[in-house]
Amino acid sequence: MSAYDVAIIGGGPGGYTAAIRAGQLGKRAVVVEQGSLGGVCLNRGCIPTKTFAASAAVLRECRRADEFGVTIDGKPRIDFARVQGRKGKILETLRKGVAQLLAANDVDVVNGTAQFTGPNQIAVGEMTIQADNIIIATGSSWIEIPGLKPDGVRIQNSDHAMEWKQLPKSVAIVGGGYIGCEFASFMNTMGVEVTIVEALDRLLTVVDKTISRTLQKKFKEDGIRVLTNAPVELAKVDANHVDLSLKDGETVRADSVLVSVGRKPDADGLGLETIGVKCGGRGEVLVNDRFETNVKGVYAVGDVNGLSLLAHAASEQAISCIDSMFGGEPHYDNSCVPACVFSEPEIGSVGQTAEQLKEAGVAFKTGRFAYASLGKAHVDGCTEGQVTIYAGEDDKILGVHVIGENATGIIAEATVAVKRGMTTHELADVIHAHPTLSEVLAEAARDVNSWAIHKAARRKKT
Numbered sequence: 001m002s003a004y005d006v007a008i009i010g011g012g013p014g015g016y017t018a019a020i021r022a023g024q025l026g027k028r029a030v031v032v033e034q035g036s037l038g039g040v041c042l043n044r045g046c047i048p049t050k051t052f053a054a055s056a057a058v059l060r061e062c063r064r065a066d067e068f069g070v071t072i073d074g075k076p077r078i079d080f081a082r083v084q085g086r087k088g089k090i091l092e093t094l095r096k097g098v099a100q101l102l103a104a105n106d107v108d109v110v111n112g113t114a115q116f117t118g119p120n121q122i123a124v125g126e127m128t129i130q131a132d133n134i135i136i137a138t139g140s141s142w143i144e145i146p147g148l149k150p151d152g153v154r155i156q157n158s159d160h161a162m163e164w165k166q167l168p169k170s171v172a173i174v175g176g177g178y179i180g181c182e183f184a185s186f187m188n189t190m191g192v193e194v195t196i197v198e199a200l201d202r203l204l205t206v207v208d209k210t211i212s213r214t215l216q217k218k219f220k221e222d223g224i225r226v227l228t229n230a231p232v233e234l235a236k237v238d239a240n241h242v243d244l245s246l247k248d249g250e251t252v253r254a255d256s257v258l259v260s261v262g263r264k265p266d267a268d269g270l271g272l273e274t275i276g277v278k279c280g281g282r283g284e285v286l287v288n289d290r291f292e293t294n295v296k297g298v299y300a301v302g303d304v305n306g307l308s309l310l311a312h313a314a315s316e317q318a319i320s321c322i323d324s325m326f327g328g329e330p331h332y333d334n335s336c337v338p339a340c341v342f343s344e345p346e347i348g349s350v351g352q353t354a355e356q357l358k359e360a361g362v363a364f365k366t367g368r369f370a371y372a373s374l375g376k377a378h379v380d381g382c383t384e385g386q387v388t389i390y391a392g393e394d395d396k397i398l399g400v401h402v403i404g405e406n407a408t409g410i411i412a413e414a415t416v417a418v419k420r421g422m423t424t425h426e427l428a429d430v431i432h433a434h435p436t437l438s439e440v441l442a443e444a445a446r447d448v449n450s451w452a453i454h455k456a457a458r459r460k461k462t
Contacts, residue, residue: 002030002108002127002128002129002130003028003130003131004028004029004030004108004129004130004131004132005022005027005028005029005131005132005133006018006019006022006027006028006029006030006131006132006133006134006135006322006325007029007030007032007114007122007129007131007133007134007135008029008030008031008032008134008135008137009032009114009122009134009135009136009137009138009270010031010032010033010039010136010137010138010139010302010304011031011032011033011035011036011037011038011039011098011109011137012038012039012040012041012042012137012139012302012311012314013038013039013041013042013302013311013312013314013315013318014039014135014137014139014301014302014303014314014315014317014318015031015033015039015135015137015301015302015318016031016037016038016039016098016101016102017314017315017318017319018135018137018301018318018319018321018322019031019102019105019107020101020102020105020107021318021319021322021323022105022107022322022326023102023104023105023106023107024105025322025326027326028106029105029106029107029108030107030108030109030110030129030131031102031107031108031109031110032110032111032112032113032114032122032124032129033109033110033111034111034112034113034114036095037095037098037099037102037109038091038094038095038098039139040139040140041311042091042094042095042098043091043095044158044159044162045158045311046311047090047091047094048087048090048091048162049158049162049179049182049183049186049342050342051083051086051087051090052083052087052186053182053185053186053342055078055083055086055186055190056078056185056186056189056190056344057189057344059076059077059078059189059190060189060344062076063076064381067381068381078167078190078191080164080165080166080167080190081165081166084164084165087162110124110127110129112124112125112127113125113269114129114270115269115270115271115274116134116270116271116272116274116275116277117271117274118274118275119134119275119295119296119297119298120132120133120134120297122134132297133297133298133299133325134297134298134299135291135299135300135301135318135321136267136270136285136293136298136299136300136301136304137300137301137302137304137314137318138266138267138270138304139266139302139303139304139314140263140264140265140266140303140304140309141263141264141266141268142157142159142259142263142264143261143262143263143264144259145174145232145259145261147232147233147234147235148174148232148235148257148259150259151237154237154241154242154255154256154257155235155237155242155256155257155259156256156257156258156259157258157259157260158179158183158258158260161183161258167187167190167191167192168192168254168255168256169192169193169255170192170193170194170195170253170254170255170256171183171187171192171193171194171195171254171255171256171257171258172195172196172197172242172244172252172253172254172256172257172258173194173195173196173197173257173258173260174197174232174244174257174258174259174260174261175196175197175198175259175260175261175262176196176197176198176200176202176203176204176226176228177203177204177205177206177260177261177262178204178339178341179260180196180198180203180258180260181196181203181204181215181219181341181343182341182342182343183258183260184196184219184224184343185219185342185343185344186344188219188222188223188224189344193254194223194224194225195224195225195226195227195252195254196219196224196225196226196227197227197230197232197244197246197252198226198227198228198229198230199229199230199231199232200228200229201228201229202216202228203215203216203219203226203228204341204347206339207339207341207347207349207353207401208349208353208354208355208388208399208401209353209354209355210354210386210388210401211347211349211388211401211402211403214386214403215341215343215345215347215403216228218344218345218384222344227246227250227252229248230246230247230248230250231246231247232244232245232246232247233245233246233247235257240255241253241254241255242254242255242256242257244257262309263303263309264282264283265282265283265284265285265303265304265305265306266283266303266304267279267283267284267285267300267304268283272285275295275298276294276295277293277294277295277298278293278294280306282306283306284304284305284306285300285304285305285306286305287299287300287305287307289330289332290320290321290324290325290330291305291317291320291321291324291330291332299321299325301314301317301318301321302314302317302318305317307334308334308337310337310339312337312338313334313337316332316337317332319331319332320332333419335351336350336351336415336418336419337350338350338411338412338414338415340407340408340411341408342408345382345384345385345403345404345405345407346402346403346404346405346406346407346408347401347402347403347407347408348400348401348402348407348408348409348410348411348414349399349400349401349402349411350399350400350411350414350415350418351390351397351398351399351400351414351418352390352398352399353390353399353401354366354390354399356399357390357398357399362392362398363392363393364390364391364392364393364398365390365391365392365393365395365448365449366388366389366390366391366448367388367389367391367424367444367445367446367447367448367449367452368386368387368388368389368444368447369386369387369440369443369444369447369452369454369455370383370385370386370440370455371383371384371385371386371404371405371437371440372384373443373454373455374435374437374439374440374454375434375435376434376435376436376437376439377404377405377437377440379435380405380437382404382405382437384404385402385403385404385405385407385440386402386403386404387400387401387402387404387410387440387441387443387444388400388401388402388444389401389414389424389441389444389445389447389448391423391424391448394423395423395424395425395448395449396421396422396423397414397417397418397421397422397423397424397427397445398418399418400414400415400417400418400441400444402414402440404437404440405437406437410437410438410440410441413438413441414441424445424446424448424449425445425449427441427442427445428442428445428446430442443455
C-alpha cells in the first residue's frame, strides 16, 4: 500500500495541475491516468484541433498574399498527411513536458483505472493507494444522440476526426456549438463542403446573440451552409454517404457526419456509490466552493463537477482546490471564466450576455467598437470584427464580447476587468499601445458613455 497526501484520478488539465500545485506546497501526490497524460484537452481536444486551425489560418493567409504585395508561385493547398504529422509531433512534445513537470515536483504517476474502495482509498489493478485527500478529475465524455451513434466510419465525433488520414469531400456537422463551429471553419478553409445542422435557433447559443449572428453571417459568406431549427430525425448510412432526415422534411447528404452536440461529466466506473458521493442530474459530482464533495476528503475538479467544461477552468479549479485543501482560501470565480472559439473569425467572451442581463432584470449600458476603425486592423487586413461591452448603471463592466482577429487573446484583458470589478472609465484610462488591436477594448469602453475617439458620437437629446 502506498500513502499520499493527495491522490488525483485523471491526468488532464485539472488533474496534473492539482498534482503540480500540491508538489509546490511540499505535499506527496500521485496521479492515476488510464490513458496519456494531458487528458482529452491535450490528446483529442483543445491542442490537436488548434493545430488543424493553425494550418487553415496559414492557408488563408497564403491565399491572400497578393493583397500584401507577396507573390506565391502555384496554388496553396493542404497536405493533410503533413498536417497530421505536425500535430503528432506537437502532442508528443507537450506530453513529455507534462511528464517532466510532474517529475520535477516529485509527483508519482500510475497508469491504470482507479476505483474507490473506501473514502481515503483507491485501487488501481492490484495496487492500493491510500491518501488523506482524493481528487476526482476524470473529465467528460461525448453526449450521444439516439440514431446518431458514432461508428468511426461515416458517423464520427471529434475523437475520430483527430485521426483522419484524409479529409472527406463533404461533412454534415450536427451541433453548432464551440466544437462544431471550429471544425466548420478549418474544414471549410481546407476545401471541405460543410453543412452545420443545429437544432436550436442559432449557432453558439451560449455567447452573446450579436456575436452569434455575426459569425453565422460570416459562415454563410464563406460558403458554409447553416441550418438552424433543424433537429435530426433519422440518419441513413450507405457505403458512400450519410443522409440526414431533418424535422422540416429536408434531407442533408454528406460523405461524413461529425456529431458535436456537447459533452457530459464522466464519473462512471469510479465506484462513487461505494463511498456515498452525491451526483446531480447530469451525472456531475456535486461540490462546494472548496470543490469538496459530501464525503470528507473527496474532491472533484474540472468537467466532472459540471461547473464549466473548459480546460482553463479545470486548471484554476485545481489550484483553488489544493490551496484551500492545505489552509488557503478558495479563489475560483465561475462567473468570469473566459470562453474562446477558435473559428474564423475568432470569438472571445467573458461575463454576462445581453440576454442574461435582461432576464435578470439588470439595467445596463452598451458600448460597441468596430475593428474597421483601427489602424492596425487595416495594416493586418483584418477589419471584420467588433467588441461589445455591457456595463451596469454604476459603470461597472458586466460582460465583454469580441469577434475578430485575435479575439481569444484580447479577451484576457477583459477578463481582468470583469474579475476586478473595473468600470468602463478605469479600462479606458489604461493606455493601450498604438497601433495594436487591443485599442478596440479601450474604445468600446469609452463608447459605453458615448465618447469613443475614433467613432462618430451618438447624438444626445437636448
